Amino acid sequence: GEDVEQSLFLSVREGDSSVINCTYTDSSSTYLYWYKQEPGAGLQLLTYIFSNMDMKQDQRLTVLLNKKDKHLSLRIADTQTGDSAIYFCAETNRDDKIIFGKGTRLHILP
């Protein structure tokens, strides 16, 4: 079946780069997404990448996609305290439904 895996926790010092990794199983995925969820808030779509791309950059965010290994990563440059949140990796499956990972809780150290 379809599955999206990501580590549950990540701690990073303020000012350093954060790299959140994700693996997925559905090779037919068309889009892959990164969402941010702050405490008590809904989901915010941070960025997405089409499956025929291998990189996408948007200001402090860089998404890398290794389609052969089914590996997706999100790099946040110059991590700030406001980046503290849960980050969800997600993919669209062949039925156009979004399948989510369990989320990575990013903790910023002073």
Added chain:
Amino acid sequence: SAVISQKPSRDICQRGTSLTIQCQVDSQVTMMFWYRQQPGQSLTLIATANQGSEATYESGFVIDKFPISRPNLTFSTLTVSNMSPEDSSIYLCSVNTEAFFGQGTRLTVV
């Protein structure tokens, strides 16, 4: 980008009662989706709301418990029926054209 409005944003309900959640989109969309996020968990797809036909439910979810309406291309409702404390979750609607989500409805069943 689509703007998705959900209401209510939160509610506290008695067990055994039902709650209907509304989702309004500012543009016409073909597919609308309903997700559940249980406390501390990732998102799980409940069903796909199809305009003009019955909703398509994922494994583990049934129409009697989660009836869905989709009267037109900009609106859908999800009802959580005969609620129990296990139904306490955030319920979110999404439009897959751009993978955006509403802010969610935080439901607490007491």
